[in-house]
Amino acid sequence: MSVSILRLSHRLSRDERISTHCGLVARALGASEIIYAGEKDSGVLESINKINDRWGGPFSVSYEESWRSVVRKYKKKDYSIVHLTMYGIPIQTAIKKIIKQKNVLAIIGSEKVPPEVYEEVDFNVAVTNQPHSEVAALAVFLHEYFKGKELNEKFKGAKISIKPNARGKTVVEK
Numbered sequence: 001m002s003v004s005i006l007r008l009s010h011r012l013s014r015d016e017r018i019s020t021h022c023g024l025v026a027r028a029l030g031a032s033e034i035i036y037a038g039e040k041d042s043g044v045l046e047s048i049n050k051i052n053d054r055w056g057g058p059f060s061v062s063y064e065e066s067w068r069s070v071v072r073k074y075k076k077k078d079y080s081i082v083h084l085t086m087y088g089i090p091i092q093t094a095i096k097k098i099i100k101q102k103n104v105l106a107i108i109g110s111e112k113v114p115p116e117v118y119e120e121v122d123f124n125v126a127v128t129n130q131p132h133s134e135v136a137a138l139a140v141f142l143h144e145y146f147k148g149k150e151l152n153e154k155f156k157g158a159k160i161s162i163k164p165n166a167r168g169k170t171v172v173e174k
Contacts, residue, residue: 001102001103002032002102002103002104003030003031003032003103003104003105003106003142003145004031004032004033004034004035004074004079004103004104004105004106005022005026005031005033005034005035005105005106005107005108005138006034006035006037006067006070006071006074006105006106006107006108007019007022007023007034007035007036007037007038007108007110007134008037008038008067008107008108008109008110008111008113008114008117009037009038009067009109009110009111009113018110018133018134018135019036019041019044019110020044020047020048021135022034022108022134022135022138023044023047023048023051023061024048024051025135025138025139025142026059026138026142027048027051027052027057027059028150029138029139029142029143029146029150029151030142030145030146030149030150030153031059031106031142032058032059032060033059033060033061033062034048034059034060034061034062035061035062035063035064035070036061036062036063036064037063037064037065037066037067037070038067038110040063040065041063044061045061045062045063048061049061053159054158054159054160055155055158055159055160055161056155056156056157056158056159057155057156057157058156067107067117068116068120070105071105071107071120071121074103074105077103078102078103079101079103079104079105080098080101080103080104080105080122080123081104081105081107081120081121081122081123082094082098082104082105082106082107082121082122082123082125082141083106083107083113083117083118083121083123083124083125084106084107084108084109084125084127084134084137084138084141085109085113085118085124085125085126085127085137086126086127086128086129086130086131086132087118087124087126087129088123088124088125088126089123089124089125089126090125090126090129091125091126091127091140091141091144092144094123094125095125095141095144095145097123098123098125098145099145099147104145106138106141106142107121108134108137108138109134110134125141127140127141158174159173159174160172160173160174161174
């Protein structure tokens, strides 16, 4: 069971921070990879790779110029394609079918999502029918997909970790 994330239309001038947050959420909540499409931004890739190095993995980050080629590639690999939006079927209904799929490519937007995305995917999933952040939609989707089990994930090869406590911050160096 594998979940990959495709971030559409990354823009150098506007999206570095939010795209980095998409990668952080994808990694922390159980996805195996994030693929950025749009303008190439080695800064985002480097940021996520640095997190992987310190906090462990497995998780990969990559860039593809064309979102269409990514969708075609994952369809050939028999992935179900899920678009997270505010216009689709409510997540609480759609997730029942999606979790039965072996592998999923979840698409999150940036600027206005091209109409072809809505047509190409297997599921258009609404994480509320209100305007919201792609970061929030991704977090809710991954939490629903993994049924909360992702919250207990241990990351292999971590150089640091957090020791939970009620007050204060305890970082453990390994």
